[in-house]
Amino acid sequence: MSYVIRRVLQSVVVVFGVSIVAFFMLFMTGDPTEIILGDGADHMTVQQIEEFRVKMGFDRPWYIQYASFVGNAVRGDFGYSFTRHQPAFQVIIEKMPATIQLASIAFVLSLLISIPLGVLSAINPHKPIDRISTFVALLGQSIPSFWLSILLMLLFGVKLKWLPISGSGTWQHLVMPAIALAAFPIARNMRLTRSSMLDFMQKDFVRTARAKGISEYRVVTSHVLRNSLLPIVTAIGLEAGFLLGGSVIIETIFGWPGVGREIVQAIGSKDFYVVQAGVITLALIFAVVNLIIDLAYSWIDPRIGFGS
Amino acid sequence: MKLTRVVRVSVLAIGLALGALAVAPAMAAPRPVVVLDKVEPDGFDPMFASSNVNIMLSIHETLFRLDNDGKVVPAVAESIKQLDPLNWEIKIRPGLVFHNDEPINADAVVFTFDRATKLFAAGQGDLNFALGALRYDHAEKVDDLTVKLVMKFPDPIITSHMVNPELSILPPKYYGEHTPEEVAFAPVGAGGYKFVSYKPGEGTVLKAFDKYRLGKPPVDDVIVRAVPEVATRINELKAGTADLMVGVPADLKADLESSGVNVIVAPSYRRLFINIKQGRNPALADVAVRQAMNYAVNCDEINEALFSGMAKCAIDLVNSPNNDPNLQPYPYDPEKAKSLLDAAGWVPGSDGIREKDGVRLSFDFDTTKGSYLSDAEVAQVMVDYWKEVGIEIKDLRTISAEVSSQMRAKQGEGFRDLMNSSSGPDYTCQGDLLLVQKDSGSNRMSWSDDKFEAMFKAFSEEFDQAKWPAMCNEAQAYVAEQAPVVWLFTEPTLYGVSKRLDYQPRPDGRFYLNLVLKGVTE
Numbered sequence: 001m002s003y004v005i006r007r008v009l010q011s012v013v014v015v016f017g018v019s020i021v022a023f024f025m026l027f028m029t030g031d032p033t034e035i036i037l038g039d040g041a042d043h044m045t046v047q048q049i050e051e052f053r054v055k056m057g058f059d060r061p062w063y064i065q066y067a068s069f070v071g072n073a074v075r076g077d078f079g080y081s082f083t084r085h086q087p088a089f090q091v092i093i094e095k096m097p098a099t100i101q102l103a104s105i106a107f108v109l110s111l112l113i114s115i116p117l118g119v120l121s122a123i124n125p126h127k128p129i130d131r132i133s134t135f136v137a138l139l140g141q142s143i144p145s146f147w148l149s150i151l152l153m154l155l156f157g158v159k160l161k162w163l164p165i166s167g168s169g170t171w172q173h174l175v176m177p178a179i180a181l182a183a184f185p186i187a188r189n190m191r192l193t194r195s196s197m198l199d200f201m202q203k204d205f206v207r208t209a210r211a212k213g214i215s216e217y218r219v220v221t222s223h224v225l226r227n228s229l230l231p232i233v234t235a236i237g238l239e240a241g242f243l244l245g246g247s248v249i250i251e252t253i254f255g256w257p258g259v260g261r262e263i264v265q266a267i268g269s270k271d272f273y274v275v276q277a278g279v280i281t282l283a284l285i286f287a288v289v290n291l292i293i294d295l296a297y298s299w300i301d302p303r304i305g306f307g308s
Numbered sequence: 309m310k311l312t313r314v315v316r317v318s319v320l321a322i323g324l325a326l327g328a329l330a331v332a333p334a335m336a337a338p339r340p341v342v343v344l345d346k347v348e349p350d351g352f353d354p355m356f357a358s359s360n361v362n363i364m365l366s367i368h369e370t371l372f373r374l375d376n377d378g379k380v381v382p383a384v385a386e387s388i389k390q391l392d393p394l395n396w397e398i399k400i401r402p403g404l405v406f407h408n409d410e411p412i413n414a415d416a417v418v419f420t421f422d423r424a425t426k427l428f429a430a431g432q433g434d435l436n437f438a439l440g441a442l443r444y445d446h447a448e449k450v451d452d453l454t455v456k457l458v459m460k461f462p463d464p465i466i467t468s469h470m471v472n473p474e475l476s477i478l479p480p481k482y483y484g485e486h487t488p489e490e491v492a493f494a495p496v497g498a499g500g501y502k503f504v505s506y507k508p509g510e511g512t513v514l515k516a517f518d519k520y521r522l523g524k525p526p527v528d529d530v531i532v533r534a535v536p537e538v539a540t541r542i543n544e545l546k547a548g549t550a551d552l553m554v555g556v557p558a559d560l561k562a563d564l565e566s567s568g569v570n571v572i573v574a575p576s577y578r579r580l581f582i583n584i585k586q587g588r589n590p591a592l593a594d595v596a597v598r599q600a601m602n603y604a605v606n607c608d609e610i611n612e613a614l615f616s617g618m619a620k621c622a623i624d625l626v627n628s629p630n631n632d633p634n635l636q637p638y639p640y641d642p643e644k645a646k647s648l649l650d651a652a653g654w655v656p657g658s659d660g661i662r663e664k665d666g667v668r669l670s671f672d673f674d675t676t677k678g679s680y681l682s683d684a685e686v687a688q689v690m691v692d693y694w695k696e697v698g699i700e701i702k703d704l705r706t707i708s709a710e711v712s713s714q715m716r717a718k719q720g721e722g723f724r725d726l727m728n729s730s731s732g733p734d735y736t737c738q739g740d741l742l743l744v745q746k747d748s749g750s751n752r753m754s755w756s757d758d759k760f761e762a763m764f765k766a767f768s769e770e771f772d773q774a775k776w777p778a779m780c781n782e783a784q785a786y787v788a789e790q791a792p793v794v795w796l797f798t799e800p801t802l803y804g805v806s807k808r809l810d811y812q813p814r815p816d817g818r819f820y821l822n823l824v825l826k827g828v829t830e
Contacts, residue, residue, distance in 0.1 A: 055431065153540065158546045173509070255540060
């Protein structure tokens with residue numbers, strides 16, 4: 001129980017740290033009043049600008065503003081979006097289903113491809129299937145996602161015209177963004193599965209299992225793969241963060257209407273409350289998913305106890 | 309015989325059926341025109357939304373608007389008459405209706421101005437810019453088609469302040485019966501296109517309004533989709549899944565054309581120049597130095613080398629059609645630059661860089677990268693030109709567009725001696741001159757000149773429009789001579805247009821759909 005409490009507290013510290021960065025982001029880029037008003041200030045008097053500053057609370061000391069920011073954020077109040085004219089948190093929450101949809105499909109895709117490929121590579125070391133898989137993994141880890149996205153668009157959208165290039169509305173719209181988002185996790189998990197499997201295949205208990213006459217299929221699935229899962233699960237936990245963070249780029253490139261694109265658009269329109277709400281919400285999800293993964297260790301490997 | 313007749317009839321029937329099939333696609337309505345925008349709309353209530361001005365002015369209509377040449381022309385208003393310095397009488401065009409068939413009349417105009425006032429007073433909406441420009445007190449109904457607009461201050465360019473989409477005329481019954489939240493994505497306007505639907509990622513669906521004041525727009529169905537990434541927009545055009553985008557990068561022009569997409573190069577109102585930060589370096593307070601910096605630069609050579617001649621070198625403080633066409637840019641004349649510097653006491657040192665009283669003629673320079681066409685490259689070339697005449701740029705700093713915009717927001721604070729900059733259109737000479745007016749937020753280099761201020765004051769208070777061209781030309785010529793900036797060029801705008809679309813670009817780069825879409829074929 002103390003382990004669970006400790007991990008929860010660690011997650012709170014992470015989110016707290018992100019809140020500090022998100023808050024000071026607004027001040028590091030200049031006077032928030034000037035930033036928010038932008039060209040609109042050209043037609044305002046100095047007095048009107050000052051009134052706006054007071055109305056927004058930017059005239060208060062930074063620590064008062066930060067305390068107020070945290071107090072409100074805990075209640076889900078991140079301020080009011082200047083461009084959307086609705087609560088910033090609501091703007092993010094409305095876009096969250098699209099991001100979760102894309103990230104989930106990329107997540108499932110990465111597991112469905114990476115683990116079987118990793119297993120195939122591991123049980124056929126240095127054979128053509130292993131070399132091809134390793135090469136594909138190398139490409140997946142090396143190609144920047146934005147570049148892969150453009151290549152996918154050119155091939156499947158422009159050349160073959162099989163898939164829509166951007167936007168949303170049909171399952172076809174999901175294909176290219178999901179592949180682009182999943183490419184890196186596929187490569188990483190495939191390599192991880194392969195190396196972890198190869199490690200365990202040298203262990204004595206595997207040799208014993210084979211000597212007992214257990215089928216190779218059962219040896220691989222029940223003995224080797226099950227034991228190899230722990231490092232993969234750790235990577236999968238981190239992957240949730242990667243997929244949510246990576247969606248900022250992928251959503252922007254493919255015009256996918258999720259949180260990532262909303263944050264980029266909010267940065268462009270200086271809608272800092274939306275940026276803050278988006279960054280903190282993503283950080284919170286990342287922390288919670290990692291917490292769940294940590295707690296799931298004991299289920300995967302009963303030898304790991306919370307107290308240890 | 310009977311068999312032959314059956315065969316004949318069958319052949320005839322099949323022929324007719326095939327004929328019908330062949331004709332059917334030709335008779336079908338063209339698929340919707342897909343226009344690519346950069347950002348998702350934040351609503352279609354003109355008093356609340358600021359980012360999607362293009363769609364806004366396709367759905368809504370203002371009292372006055374800008375035609376495709378940038379001239380302010382009456383729209384919902386038929387005419388305007390000044391009663392005294394603060395009171396204006398506006399006549400509404402008879403017989404106009406909104407998309408929901410509510411009549412456009414004085415009640416609608418009064419409702420619109422009242423709504424804006426109330427929202428602004430309550431701190432709601434996005435009205436800072438529009439109500440900062442049009443400083444009215446209130447609007448009164450005179451009769452069904454006449455409104456009196458009472459101003460707080462005399463405003464000689466009142467009509468240009470009525471073109472802002474925030475002051476689009478709204479149907480009072482519909483907007484009076486619904487909250488802003490309810491109408492945000494269910495707008496009713498008087499523009500050329502009726503709103504049909506909107507879904508993020510899928511776009512805004514619009515339908516031509518057959519009772520529009522200028523007649524039904526030539527293109528029936530339009531979808532405006534937000535695609536933030538320029539490479540994606542290019543690919544949409546190449547794939548034939550979109551018909552129009554604004555802002556094709558110049559280096560992708562040939563690539564796009566080779567894919568069967570038309571690229572229209574049109575003049576824009578986007579003017580590029582190098583701001584000279586006043587007061588930071590004493591040498592730059594000397595007009596001779598500023599003029600020499602202008603003479604030292606070969607703008608035409610830059611234009612040819614970097615833009616294939618698509619830009620237009622000019623002293624473009626004031627945009628067309630208010631500019632003085634006789635005002636010539638500084639010619640490339642390094643010898644003249646050198647003689648001006650000599651006369652000002654700046655003599656070449658041992659390394660060719662000029663000095664005066666032991667001080668080198670040396671500046672630092674901020675440039676953006678990617679904010680304007682080839683901006684960083686232009687800055688690098690400028691450094692070389694100035695070195696030729698003995699002016700040193702000791703530090704050329706490349707700053708990101710975001711950093712630059714923050715510096716601009718603070719009146720150019722943080723910029724160094726020189727900085728590249730640009731300005732969009734204001735549609736009036738008075739508005740364009742704000743770029744160098746000492747109290748204006750647009751004056752990023754803090755240039756201040758008493759003679760110009762006197763000219764500007766007189767001009768901005770002059771109601772007699774007949775006197776405007778002369779006053780405008782006088783002010784332009786004076787500023788050109790004083791060289792508060794290094795004048796460069798007007799940036800071209802490149803439009804990617806599908807082969808099936810007939811499109812007429814506007815110099816402000818906007819695509820008010822009812823004005824720019826001229827027709828479509830399948």
